[in-house]
Amino acid sequence: MGMRRYIAKRVAHALVVIYIVATIVFFAVRAIPGDPARVLLGGDASAEAIAALREEMGLTEPLYVQYIRWMGRILQGDLGTSVFSDQSVLQMLIGVAEPTLSIAGLGMLIALLIAIPAGITSAVKQYQWEDYVATTVSFIGISMPGFWIGIVLLIIFADRLGWVPAFGYVSFRQGIIPWLKHIILPALAVGLPYGGILMRMTRSSMMEVLNEDYMRTARAKGLDGRLIVFKHGLQNALIPIVTVAGILLGVLLGGVVAVEIVFGIQGLGRLLIASIQRRDFPAIQGAVILISFVFVFMNLLVDVLYTSINPQIKYGGSE
Known part of the structure; x- marks a missing residue:
């Protein structure tokens, strides 16, 4: 096997590894105790405001729907928007x-x-x-x-x-x-x-x-x-x-x-x-x-x- 074929094979393997890591992280972060909407609005927020924000963030959808939409954006190079700063995650990562x-x-x-x-x-x-x-x-x-x-x-x-x-x-x-x-x-x-x-x-x-x-x-x-x-x-x-x-x-x-x-x-x-x-x-x-x-x-x-x-x-x- 020549070097080019070997590198192509390793790149394909690397993409699979990154996909698996991304999938694990997606489900793992959602197992962390705590509600992003409640954290963002604060402990004094009303239940109605929290529910409205959860719906706006897409957290009320079934988990598999959230995953499919998120993975679709990832394949397009879109890492999403920070729920805390409302800034592009990609721009945040470039900065740090x-x-x-x-x-x-x-x-x-x-x-x-x-x-x-x-x-x-x-x-x-x-x-x-x-x-x-x-x-x-x-x-x-x-x-x-x-x-x-x-x-x-x-x-x-x-x-x-x-x-x-x-x-x-x-x-x-x-x-x-x-x-x-x-x-x-x-x-x-x-x-x-x-x-x-x-x-x-x-x-x-x-x-x-x-x-x-x-x-x-x-x-x-x-x-x-x-x-x-x-x-x-x-x-x-x-x-x-x-x-x-x-x-x-x-x-x-x-x-x-x-x-x-x-x-x-x-x-x-x-x-x-x-x-x-x-x-x-x-x-x-x-x-x-x-x-x-x-x-x-x-x-x-x-x-x-x-x-x-x-x-x-x-x-x-x-x-």
Whole structure:
């Protein structure tokens, strides 16, 4: 099976996964206790006003009718309108997705920039002081929650030193430097714990590769040590590292929520929490669909990257 057929198959599979997630979310949010109409009008609203609003929102229709209509709008690219703000859910998501994806993307980049060099050094210098230092630092990073790291960074670099702003977010469209100043601390807060996880993964994968017979043969032939480690070793060790990094990026999106609260950033996580509290069904459904799309897309991207890392990989068992 060629790459194009494989990608087409994976895209079809991804669409099925997103559809299943969307269906589960649709029914799950309606199982949440509470009436959106009552939440919107307040506890003092009359029964007649609540009933009228429920009918206007389409909540009096049978559940399967609501589902069919909602799915029909989804297929047309319409995520609905927020029952709380009366704003398009798609526009709401566009407004809050940028800071969340910026934090997650830069956080993962920081994690990789720390984890891969430290993991390689730890594996090559096994049981030496470099290995002990890298391993200890990785355990410390894994043990500290992102929001706590964020608070510490906030106190040191924003409050005490005044190097960066303490709160808020500036879009990269207003300049890379202002964007980076607002995003660097939240990105470090989410990236450092995952950097510890990826460092352990890199160390383990590199140690396994370095003990392979072909690596011993390369060393016996007198090849340059750096060539052996980076050309032959890292190329094969990267496959599981990239796989775990792709999965962690999806998980990292969930970890951004607490960091957004610490730094006062209005992102996707805070929108989702507020929507759940308000019983804003369309906003909840749209946010979860967006997160599932990002997660599925990252897994698809990881699969495609495999051949770039190791061209010997053949999709579908083709030669």
